[in-house]
Amino acid sequence: MVTLAARTESRSAVRPEITAASGTPPLISFRDVHQVFQLRGKRAERGSAAGAREVVALQGVSAEISAGQFVALVGASGCGKTTMLNMLAGLVQPTSGEVTLLGRAPELPNMDIGYMFARDALLPWRSARKNVELPLETRGWAPAKRRERAREMLDLVGLSGRESQYRLQLSQGMRQRAALARTLAPDPSILLMDEPFAALDARTKLTLQAEFLRIWEQHQGSDTRKTVIFVTHDLQEAVLLADRVIVMLPNPGRIADDGVVDLPRPRAEDLGEIQFSDEFKRIHHDLFERLEGAIGDRPPRGAS
Numbered sequence: 001m002v003t004l005a006a007r008t009e010s011r012s013a014v015r016p017e018i019t020a021a022s023g024t025p026p027l028i029s030f031r032d033v034h035q036v037f038q039l040r041g042k043r044a045e046r047g048s049a050a051g052a053r054e055v056v057a058l059q060g061v062s063a064e065i066s067a068g069q070f071v072a073l074v075g076a077s078g079c080g081k082t083t084m085l086n087m088l089a090g091l092v093q094p095t096s097g098e099v100t101l102l103g104r105a106p107e108l109p110n111m112d113i114g115y116m117f118a119r120d121a122l123l124p125w126r127s128a129r130k131n132v133e134l135p136l137e138t139r140g141w142a143p144a145k146r147r148e149r150a151r152e153m154l155d156l157v158g159l160s161g162r163e164s165q166y167r168l169q170l171s172q173g174m175r176q177r178a179a180l181a182r183t184l185a186p187d188p189s190i191l192l193m194d195e196p197f198a199a200l201d202a203r204t205k206l207t208l209q210a211e212f213l214r215i216w217e218q219h220q221g222s223d224t225r226k227t228v229i230f231v232t233h234d235l236q237e238a239v240l241l242a243d244r245v246i247v248m249l250p251n252p253g254r255i256a257d258d259g260v261v262d263l264p265r266p267r268a269e270d271l272g273e274i275q276f277s278d279e280f281k282r283i284h285h286d287l288f289e290r291l292e293g294a295i296g297d298r299p300p301r302g303a304s
């Protein structure tokens, strides 16, 4: 059943199935979060010409995310998606409001978090294997254990045989695979993914989406399932991968819609077909309408 139910107006009452069980604090909580960045230097000069020396990156953002949920943050450039990830990573403190991870303000560094970016960010002077070993080094793993884990992870993402190659010798798709292996290697329980597949061609993107989902869905229904916050511009990608889609709007950055995607799981093996299914099209269309409605500052068609 399609249940893109929780709309802007009812955002404070997030649907019961996506809130934590009563008595259990949510893993992640944003409470009335505002983020204002002061512009300096040339940006401020440009801004002042337009009458603004600051950017309201987030305004009144509230959301709760339970452990094990796969949440997509979707929206146009500048609506504050990366800022939300950076807050969870402890890189940005909110101007006002509260962000908590297991009831506490996020701290830096947090070894339970894996952060993956749109561009691979592989260190060019390190081989693929050495890149994957990097987060294990910072966590103090012994060299032999690191090597073994890196090989295992590169194998998992289809890069066995490429261990000793460097960034320049790898295609963009291979670099993203290596970056995915590096993110997953220390087995973090929370994955912050900032447009991880945006730089890929459509075919490679679908392959990597499926491989990532296969790895994530292995732990389906167990306590070890990772919580994923997945930033994307691509509504289709959001519906295909996530359990829940939070749609954001810019100027100021805010949540426009927040709903559950009730497509069956596991999906990894059928992603190619799912995107052509009637159910997928219906959810995608519904979300698109809601987004258009929010952009136009008018209720979407069919809303009462």
Ligand SMILES: Nc1ncnc2c1ncn2[C@@H]1O[C@H](COP(=O)(O)OP(=O)(O)OP(=O)(O)O)[C@@H](O)[C@H]1O
Pocket: 037, 038, 039, 055, 056, 057, 075, 076, 077, 078, 079, 080, 081, 082, 083, 084, 253
């Ligand atoms: N450190 C900073 N200093 C000043 N402005 C910032 C800073 N970080 C973000 N911003 C501004 O805040 C707004 C939100 O930025 P953010 O990167 O979170 O958006 P986004 O939705 O992730 O955008 P994109 O999809 O383009 O990555 C933008 O206008 C951006 O220019």
